[in-house]
Amino acid sequence: GAVVSQHPSWVICKSGTSVKIECRSLDFQATTMFWYRQFPKQSLMLMATSNEGSKATYEQGVEKDKFLINHASLTLSTLTVTSAHPEDSSFYICSALDDEQFFGPGTRLTVL
Amino acid sequence: GESVGLHLPTLSVQEGDNSIINCAYSNSASDYFIWYKQESGKGPQFIIDIRSNMDKRQGQRVTVLLNKTVKHLSLQIAATQPGDSAVYFCAVPGGGGSYIPTFGRGTSLIVHP
Numbered sequence: 001g002a003v004v005s006q007h008p009s010w011v012i013c014k015s016g017t018s019v020k021i022e023c024r025s026l027d028f029q030a031t032t033m034f035w036y037r038q039f040p041k042q043s044l045m046l047m048a049t050s051n052e053g054s055k056a057t058y059e060q061g062v063e064k065d066k067f068l069i070n071h072a073s074l075t076l077s078t079l080t081v082t083s084a085h086p087e088d089s090s091f092y093i094c095s096a097l098d099d100e101q102f103f104g105p106g107t108r109l110t111v112l
Numbered sequence: 113g114e115s116v117g118l119h120l121p122t123l124s125v126q127e128g129d130n131s132i133i134n135c136a137y138s139n140s141a142s143d144y145f146i147w148y149k150q151e152s153g154k155g156p157q158f159i160i161d162i163r164s165n166m167d168k169r170q171g172q173r174v175t176v177l178l179n180k181t182v183k184h185l186s187l188q189i190a191a192t193q194p195g196d197s198a199v200y201f202c203a204v205p206g207g208g209g210s211y212i213p214t215f216g217r218g219t220s221l222i223v224h225p
Contacts, residue, residue: 006155043216043217043218045215046212091153100158103148103155105154106154
């Protein structure tokens with residue numbers, strides 16, 4: 001199957017700083033990518049749909065100014081958590097759409 | 113919106129037993145269903161899917177059953193192995209042509225050697 005990578009796999013940052021997470025489709029081009037957030041022992045919650053060359057579509061309740069999404073190429077989408085706070089600590093997972101959704105391995109964000 | 117839920121948050125089985133994980137959905141118009149496996153600290157991995165024109169589909173050691181009458185699907189894992197220990201999610205893509213799945217709560221499968 002297709003491969004989606006994320007970088008970094010884990011990151012620890014101080015409160016108030018910004019963190020960028022990359023999502024790459026390694027062997028296919030993805031016009032559409034998705035960003036999810038998953039808290040411990042909970043399900044995946046869709047944050048936004050990232051469309052190459054256009055603005056992301058955010059789910060209700062997700063602050064677009066806090067979670068900046070850029071999908072500048074067909075193989076790369078980035079999620080920037082701006083002014084991170086401890087409550088933003090979570091597992092962030094991206095997926096890319098080919099003929100089906102392929103998920104990345106996730107990024108563990110810990111905000112101190 | 114779609115409501116997807118799982119009956120049991122945790123399922124413990126002995127190695128070699130068969131496992132059955134259940135999922136209920138609310139939208140009778142849903143026509144495609146997916147099961148994912150998520151190991152600790154990793155992203156979800158596609159296991160098997162089924163379309164609404166089928167009531168059973170088999171893969172390698174896994175079988176998905178769909179009962180549209182009661183809006184229920186199940187994932188059966190035969191001869192469960194320790195490597196099957198993970199959280200299992202059912203997912204239902206949204207309606208209106210949307211392929212974005214809504215994930216259920218998840219069932220944690222624990223396989224005891």
